[in-house]
Amino acid sequence: MSAFIPPVPEPSVVFRPEELQAIEKRLRRWEATTLRDSLGKQPERARGFVSTSGANVDRMYTPLDLKDSEYLTKLGLPGEFPYTRGIHPTMYRGRLWTMRMFAGYGSAEDTNRRFKYLIDHGETGLSVAFDMPTLYGYDTDEAEAKGEFGTCGVAVSSLHDMETLFGGIDIGAVSTSMTINSPASVLWAMYLANAEKRGVAWPNLRGTIQNDILKEYQAQKEWIFPPEPSMRLVVDTFEFASKHLPQWNPISISGYHIREAGATATQELAFTLANGMEYVRWGMDRGLKIDDFAPRLSFFFNAHNDLFEEVAKYRAARRIWAREMRETFGAKNPRSWLLRFHAQTAGVSLTAQQPEVNIVRTAVQALAAVLGGTQSLHTNSYDEAYQVPNEKAVRIALRTQQILAHESGVANTVDPLGGSYYLESLTDRMEEEAYAYFDRIAALGGVIPAIRKGFFQQEIANSAYRYQKEIEDKERTIVGVNDFVVEEGPEVEPLRVSQEAYERQLRRLQRIRKERNARKHASALDALRKACEGDDNTIPLILDAVRAEATLGEVCDVMREAFGVWEEPLLY
Amino acid sequence: MAKKIRVLIAKPGLDGHDRGAKVVARALRDAGMEVIYTGLRQTPEDIVEAAIQEDVDAIGLSSLSGAHMALLPEVVKLLKKRKAADIFVAAGGIIPDEDVPKLKKAGIKAVFGPGTPLAEIVAFFRSAAE
Numbered sequence: 001m002s003a004f005i006p007p008v009p010e011p012s013v014v015f016r017p018e019e020l021q022a023i024e025k026r027l028r029r030w031e032a033t034t035l036r037d038s039l040g041k042q043p044e045r046a047r048g049f050v051s052t053s054g055a056n057v058d059r060m061y062t063p064l065d066l067k068d069s070e071y072l073t074k075l076g077l078p079g080e081f082p083y084t085r086g087i088h089p090t091m092y093r094g095r096l097w098t099m100r101m102f103a104g105y106g107s108a109e110d111t112n113r114r115f116k117y118l119i120d121h122g123e124t125g126l127s128v129a130f131d132m133p134t135l136y137g138y139d140t141d142e143a144e145a146k147g148e149f150g151t152c153g154v155a156v157s158s159l160h161d162m163e164t165l166f167g168g169i170d171i172g173a174v175s176t177s178m179t180i181n182s183p184a185s186v187l188w189a190m191y192l193a194n195a196e197k198r199g200v201a202w203p204n205l206r207g208t209i210q211n212d213i214l215k216e217y218q219a220q221k222e223w224i225f226p227p228e229p230s231m232r233l234v235v236d237t238f239e240f241a242s243k244h245l246p247q248w249n250p251i252s253i254s255g256y257h258i259r260e261a262g263a264t265a266t267q268e269l270a271f272t273l274a275n276g277m278e279y280v281r282w283g284m285d286r287g288l289k290i291d292d293f294a295p296r297l298s299f300f301f302n303a304h305n306d307l308f309e310e311v312a313k314y315r316a317a318r319r320i321w322a323r324e325m326r327e328t329f330g331a332k333n334p335r336s337w338l339l340r341f342h343a344q345t346a347g348v349s350l351t352a353q354q355p356e357v358n359i360v361r362t363a364v365q366a367l368a369a370v371l372g373g374t375q376s377l378h379t380n381s382y383d384e385a386y387q388v389p390n391e392k393a394v395r396i397a398l399r400t401q402q403i404l405a406h407e408s409g410v411a412n413t414v415d416p417l418g419g420s421y422y423l424e425s426l427t428d429r430m431e432e433e434a435y436a437y438f439d440r441i442a443a444l445g446g447v448i449p450a451i452r453k454g455f456f457q458q459e460i461a462n463s464a465y466r467y468q469k470e471i472e473d474k475e476r477t478i479v480g481v482n483d484f485v486v487e488e489g490p491e492v493e494p495l496r497v498s499q500e501a502y503e504r505q506l507r508r509l510q511r512i513r514k515e516r517n518a519r520k521h522a523s524a525l526d527a528l529r530k531a532c533e534g535d536d537n538t539i540p541l542i543l544d545a546v547r548a549e550a551t552l553g554e555v556c557d558v559m560r561e562a563f564g565v566w567e568e569p570l571l572y
Numbered sequence: 573m574a575k576k577i578r579v580l581i582a583k584p585g586l587d588g589h590d591r592g593a594k595v596v597a598r599a600l601r602d603a604g605m606e607v608i609y610t611g612l613r614q615t616p617e618d619i620v621e622a623a624i625q626e627d628v629d630a631i632g633l634s635s636l637s638g639a640h641m642a643l644l645p646e647v648v649k650l651l652k653k654r655k656a657a658d659i660f661v662a663a664g665g666i667i668p669d670e671d672v673p674k675l676k677k678a679g680i681k682a683v684f685g686p687g688t689p690l691a692e693i694v695a696f697f698r699s700a701a702e
Contacts (some may be wrong), residue, residue, distance in 0.1 A: 068609055132637050148586050189585020221588030221612055234582035253674050261591050348591070352686040380579035385686045387638075468595045472690050481687040494668055497638075570611045572581075 013535035014071050015063045018380060020188045023063055052306035053264035055429070055467065056065065061421035064218065069424060078414045081154065083324040084315050084427070085415040086373040087338045092411035096124075097403045100177060102344065104154035105388040107501040111154040111266035114167060114394075121395055122402060125376055126207075128165070129153035129388075130187070135222045137183040137556030140505045145302035150497040151406035152388070153179075154503055158512055158551045162190040163197070168538040170193055177252070177342065177376075182224035184211035185233055186555045189542040192245075195422040208249035208298055208342075211237055214275040214447055218569065220257035224569045227448045227562035234279065235286045240539040249298040251279060252342060258456075259302035262464020266315045266430055268302060270437035271318055271456055278447040278474070280329055294336035303369040303377075305361065311417055312426035314372030320431055343369035344378040350385040355492055356481040358382035363400050370404050371417050377401055382495030383482040383492040390495045393515055461572055516549035524548040525558050532562035576631040577701040578628040582610040582619045584644065587637035592664060596632060600697060616646035621653070623659050629701040632682075632693075636665040645678035652679075660700050664688070 004276040015023075049057040058065075078080055079089030088094060100349075104111045105125075115126055130143050130153040135143035139157040140149050149155050155163055166176075171194070180187045183405040188209045195205055223230070228250075234251065241250040243569075255272035263271065283293050301317070303310055321339035325331040345365035350358045359382045366379050379397040381389030389397070405411050417423045444450040453501065470476040477483045528541040545555050581597040583590060603605045608626050610619060614632060623631050633644055645665050652659050661673060664684035672683045682696055 132588075132639070135588075136586050138586075144586065146639060147639035148583070152587075152640025205687075219589060262595075350686075386666065461598070464591050465595050465598050468599075468690060482689075494670065568611065570609060572597040572608075572609050 014066060014069055015129075017280050018446070020063060021366050027062060032055075040189075045214075050379075051265070051309045052304055053266060053309060055264075055309070055461075057065050057268070060424050063445060064398075064419065065421055065425040069187065069428070070553060075424075077081055077554050078170075081326065081334070081337060083318040085418050087318065087340060087375075089414075090494040091373060092343060092370075092405070093414070095404050097370065097374050097401075098125040098175065099123045099398060099405075100125035100127045100342065100376045101394060102127040102129050102132070102179065102378045102400055103179075103394070104549075106150035106494070106497045107505055108154055108156060108161040110150070110497075110501060112165055112167055112169070114391075116392060118394065118398065119169070119174075121398055123398055125175045125177065126169070127378060128179065130178070130180055131155045132222075133374060134187070134552060135180065135182070137186070137224050137552060137560075139509055139551045139553035140502070141509050142553050143335060144404060149502045150503065155191070156187060157505070157509055157553065158545050159190050159193055159549060160512060162187070162194045163503075165411065166191075167195060167538075172200040173197065175208075177208040179210045181210055181213055181216050181220070181222055182230065183556050184209045185237055185539055185542050186546065187554050188237065189539065189546045189551075193546050202245050204249065205245055206247045208252050209237065210254060210349050211251045212254045212275065212299070213270070213298075214278060214451070215254050215258055217451045217566070218271060218275075219261035219263070219460055220254075221523065221568070222566070222567045225559065225563040225564045227451060229559075230566075231279075231282050231524070233559075235282050235288070236537045236539050238279075238284065238296075239288060239537055241296060242288065242292045246296075248297050250293075251296075252298045253279065254300040254302045255299050256302045256344055258460065259304060262460045262467065264463050265304065265306070266310050266433045267437070267459060267463060269313050269320075269430055270434040270441075271316055272299065273434060274438055274441050274447055275319060276321065276534035277328075280325075284329070290325075290331045291333040291336050294325060294329075294331050295333060295338070298341055299341035301341055301343050301369075301374075302346050303343045303372075303374075305349055305363040305365065307364060307368045307371070308417075308420075308423055308426055308429075310365070311372040312423055312430050314369075314374070315415075315418075315423075315427045316431040316434065317341070318373070319427070340375050341374045342378070343372070343374040343379045345369070347380055350380060350382070351478065351480050352385040352489065354486065355382050355385060356396075359396055359400065361399060362447060363404075365478060366400055366404055367408070367410065370410055371415075373415060385493050386497050390397045390405055392493070397527065452569070457569065458571055460493075481559070490569075493558060510548055514549065521545075521550055525550055525554065528555065529558050529562060532559055575608045576604065577630070577697060578606040578608070578626065579630045579632060579697055579701075580608045580619070580623045580626060580628045581632045581634070582614050582622070583612045583621060583634055584614050584616060584647065585635065585637060585639040586613060586641075587635055587639065587665075588612060588636070589636040589665075592636070593632075593634035596634070596664065596690070596693055599694055600632075601695040603696065616643055616650055619647055620650040620654060620656070624654060624656055624698065625650070628659060630697055631659060631661045632697070633661060633663045634665050635663065635667065637667070639669050640665065641671060641674065644675055644680055648679035662693075662696065662700075664693070 078086035132148040237250040255268035259268040322337040381393035
């Protein structure tokens with residue numbers, strides 16, 4: 001592959017050598033006098049300081065930490081390569097991030113009500129959480145779904161459920177994100193078939209399917225099929241979207257779950273971008289032109305507790321992606337170079353103890369995402385260490401974003417922390433560490449062989465265990481958990497999924513199976529089976545199947561038969 | 573030397589959240605116990621079968637998806653049916669407070685919520701197995 005390399009702009013050294021020499025001289029003097037005296041009187045609180053991810057944090061950062069920093073090549077200007085400072089020239093001065101609250105519980109009716117509640121309170125994009133059976137490609141009435149109906153998200157087993165989910169919502173105007181992976185193409189087909197029935201043209205649809213199967217094997221674990229057929233399904237969506245849905249993101253390459261499973265910020269950054277590049281390779285191997293699909297690749301990152309580390313992570317991600325897309329993969333369209341991302345505050349950081357305090361944690365995390373230039377944001381609710389959030393908790397979470405947007409002032413200028421000696425040094429370091437991981441992954445034969453060897457899984461498990469040990473040994477303070485503890489009773493208002501909704505769902509599925517055109521249904525599934533066994537793009541056949549009212553479980557059964565199921569390496 | 577305590581750590585149902593289960597598995601192993609981790613998507617039948625095959629003293633069930641009431645008591649019931657009620661069962665994960673007494677009544681010996689110190693879990697398995 002011959003890479004296209006556009007001319008590199010002239011480097012500009014931020015500090016002149018003589019100035020750096022003077023700073024260094026002054027620093028040494030300060031250490032020997034002012035600092036030494038101070039430490040003599042008041043030692044520091046700890047022998048060393050580390051970030052949430054366990055990275056060493058120095059006492060202070062100065063221009064000396066940036067002496068190799070060339071402003072134009074490493075930072076540049078927003079809206080221009082390498083996009084370190086942001087993907088838009090005016091960022092939030094032009095348009096605020098999309099306030100997109102991840103929501104879903106119970107039946108499609110329940111979640112439809114929650115969507116309308118959120119829209120009424122000022123949210124600007126939709127995000128669907130599906131229940132466990134849906135995520136694994138099972139219908140509510142299958143044995144595997146026992147006890148899981150609507151508990152972690154909404155149950156969508158049929159086109160009928162999808163229609164109900166978006167009933168009364170203007171899907172031609174709102175953008176919709178769907179957290180669905182292994183069966184992503186099936187749920188997407190239901191969304192597209194619903195739009196068709198409502199007369200909304202596909203090119204007008206805006207939204208995202210998560211569809212990131214690699215991180216499922218690594219972290220989130222909602223896989224069905226083995227990696228190769230799964231990747232084929234993903235590339236099918238790239239191809240179909242590039243032809244029919246110019247405003248749709250067929251993937252959201254996600255570090256969020258990698259982080260939630262225990263990874264450090266650097267691991268989240270490195271594994272996510274390695275996965276992103278793997279999707280690009282698969283797309284190009286299919287024969288797709290990079291500039292036909294790369295502009296619609298989107299990303300999803302976690303926003304954890306350590307503010308500067310998180311901001312550095314987003315900035316490093318943009319810079320690495322832009323460089324790799326332009327220089328390694330030869331993308332020529334600047335839109336292919338842009339790393340656009342959604343962020344969600346860290347669910348794993350929420351405590352069951354003193355749950356209201358989670359409101360504050362979430363605010364700090366959301367601030368990091370905004371300072372890092374996110375395109376959309378979900379803020380967790382304070383009761384989520386217990387349950388799917390209740391209405392009041394969700395409203396407070398949304399209000400947190402509105403305060404950041406309208407009261408805090410951080411949206412008034414682009415990349416407000418840019419130029420901070422600490423932040424820039426951290427951005428550089430995370431970038432370097434990410435490349436070290438890329439090398440390790442390549443040495444293992446690439447992303448999929450590394451999954452088979454359990455590499456990511458073990459790295460993540462190791463980090464999760466180390467973090468927990470730090471809490472256990474009180475090296476790390478978690479307010480309300482290992483310090484500042486109070487005796488308290490349960491203070492969260494519970495939200496329960498109704499038995500009635502479950503029974504209604506069972507009846508609905510029964511009725512669909514009885515009343516649909518059996519011949520059309522069978523022939524659509526047959527055609528899909530043939531496509532799965534061959535090389536044709538599966539999306540048109542999945543669309544035909546859901547139009548013929550095949551259920552999610554039925555479509556996935558055809559694919560399970562054709563592709564087999566994944567068994568993961570067991571380790572801890 | 574005393575016989576090592578054998579513990580099965582299992583993930584019942586479809587729940588894919590395995591961070592907690594793995595951290596607990598490792599803490600028990602580091603505390604000198606023999607740990608068998610089942611992996612994901614185990615039915616109550618799978619779990620009981622594995623527990624009997626592996627001759628464990630205890631089972632730790634991890635559930636974060638809200639399916640705990642449907643799946644956890646079933647494990648205790650099946651153990652009784654298989655005449656293996658001497659294997660004791662503990663649970664952890666996202667379990668609302670009001671469900672804890674119900675689970676205990678169903679024979680789950682302990683329920684560990686978010687933020688439980690590992691030391692407490694280790695101590696529980698050790699004392700319960702003795």
